[in-house]
Amino acid sequence: DTAVSQTPKYLVTQMGNDKSIKCEQNLGHDTMYWYKQDSKKFLKIMFSYNNKELIINETVPNRFSPKSPDKAHLNLHINSLELGDSAVYFCASSQGRGGGNTIYFGEGSWLTVV
Amino acid sequence: AQSVAQPEDQVNVAEGNPLTVKCTYSVSGNPYLFWYVQYPNRGLQFLLKYITGDNLVKGSYGFEAEFNKSQTSFHLKKPSALVSDSALYFCAVRDTNDYKLSFGAGTTVTVRA
Numbered sequence: 001d002t003a004v005s006q007t008p009k010y011l012v013t014q015m016g017n018d019k020s021i022k023c024e025q026n027l028g029h030d031t032m033y034w035y036k037q038d039s040k041k042f043l044k045i046m047f048s049y050n051n052k053e054l055i056i057n058e059t060v061p062n063r064f065s066p067k068s069p070d071k072a073h074l075n076l077h078i079n080s081l082e083l084g085d086s087a088v089y090f091c092a093s094s095q096g097r098g099g100g101n102t103i104y105f106g107e108g109s110w111l112t113v114v
Numbered sequence: 115a116q117s118v119a120q121p122e123d124q125v126n127v128a129e130g131n132p133l134t135v136k137c138t139y140s141v142s143g144n145p146y147l148f149w150y151v152q153y154p155n156r157g158l159q160f161l162l163k164y165i166t167g168d169n170l171v172k173g174s175y176g177f178e179a180e181f182n183k184s185q186t187s188f189h190l191k192k193p194s195a196l197v198s199d200s201a202l203y204f205c206a207v208r209d210t211n212d213y214k215l216s217f218g219a220g221t222t223v224t225v226r227a
Contacts, residue, residue, distance in 0.1 A: 004157075041202060043158075043217040056213055090157060098213045100146045100165035105157040 003027050004106035006091045012112045013081055021076045021109045023091030031055075032074035033092040033103065034066060043090075049074055050097045081113045116141045116209040120218035128226055133195040135203050135221045137188045143210030147188040149179055152202040152220075161203075164188060175199070195225045 006023040013019050025032065033056070034046040048056035049068040063079040074091060091106040118139045127133050139145055146165055150158040162173025169181040179190045188205060205218040 041152075041220050043204065043220075045214050045216075048213060092158075098208065098211070100163060100208075102148070102160050102163060103215055104160060105150075107157040108155075110155075 004091055004093055004104055006089075006106040006109050008109060009107065010110045010112075012114060015081055015083060015113055017081050018077070018079045019081060019111070020078070021089055021091075021111075023074045023076070023106060025072055025091075025093040025104075025106075027093055027095070027104065029093040029095045029104075030071050031094045031097045031101070032068065032071075033094075034074065034076050035090040035092060035105075037088040037090060037108070039087070047074075047076075048097070055097060078111075083113050086111055086113045116145075116207050116212060116214070116216050118205050118207045118216055118218040120203075120205055120221045122221050123219075124222045124224065126224045126226065127195050129197050130194050133190075133192040133199065133223065133225070135190040135205075135223060137190065137205030137218060138186050139188060139205075139207040140186065141207060141209040145186075145188075146208040146210075147179075147181065148206040148208075148215065149173065149177070149188075149190050150204045150206065150217075152204065154201075158204065161190070195223075197225050197227050199223060200225045 004025045031050045033048045047066040052068045065077045068074045088108045092103045094101040094103045148163045149161040164181045172178045202220050208215045
């Protein structure tokens with residue numbers, strides 16, 4: 001069973017479109033994250049939810065909006081896609097926020113904006 | 115503020131030789147340190163972490179890391195590298211009172227047969 005699963009794995013879309021990436025974890029964790037990995041492989045936190053409460057909201061464009069319907073799900077919606085949004089988006093989860101809690105990552109969603 | 119540095123973009127070793135991937139960190143409180151590995155077109159896999167206690171931490175796939183507080187380092191090591199260890203390795207740090215896990219820029223390891 002996949003612990004952190006995200007769909008779609010690959011997404012090619014045109015500029016200006018709106019798209020969503022869905023994430024689900026079956027680890028029973030209470031904290032979920034979205035990370036962005038750019039073309040140079042640099043990883044940056046975007047958002048984090050703990051028990052459906054937004055606890056990390058980094059400086060990202062308002063076009064990006066996370067939604068957590070429950071502890072096991074965290075979706076990412078992107079409006080008016082731009083070329084610079086092309087990246088790999090990783091969903092992740094952990095039990096507890098902060099401290100020595102280990103974050104477990106999904107396989108990533110490769111977004112290409114053309 | 116917290117940050118982590120991986121001074122080497124690439125590390126090349128021969129199979130069977132020791133492998134070391136360097137990491138230094140900066141935190142205002144106490145650090146929680148992690149190592150992850152990423153294979154091509156895959157997600158990050160957790161290798162090991164340091165929370166407290168013994169400075170030598172053992173992890174998955176024969177990897178270990180040594181926490182050195184005076185040098186603010188957490189280098190990843192493997193006594194005998196395998197070709198299958200070729201991947202991108204990330205060091206990460208979280209400060210005591212922070213929720214965020216900050217990653218280094220990554221080090222590409224190539225193990226030649």
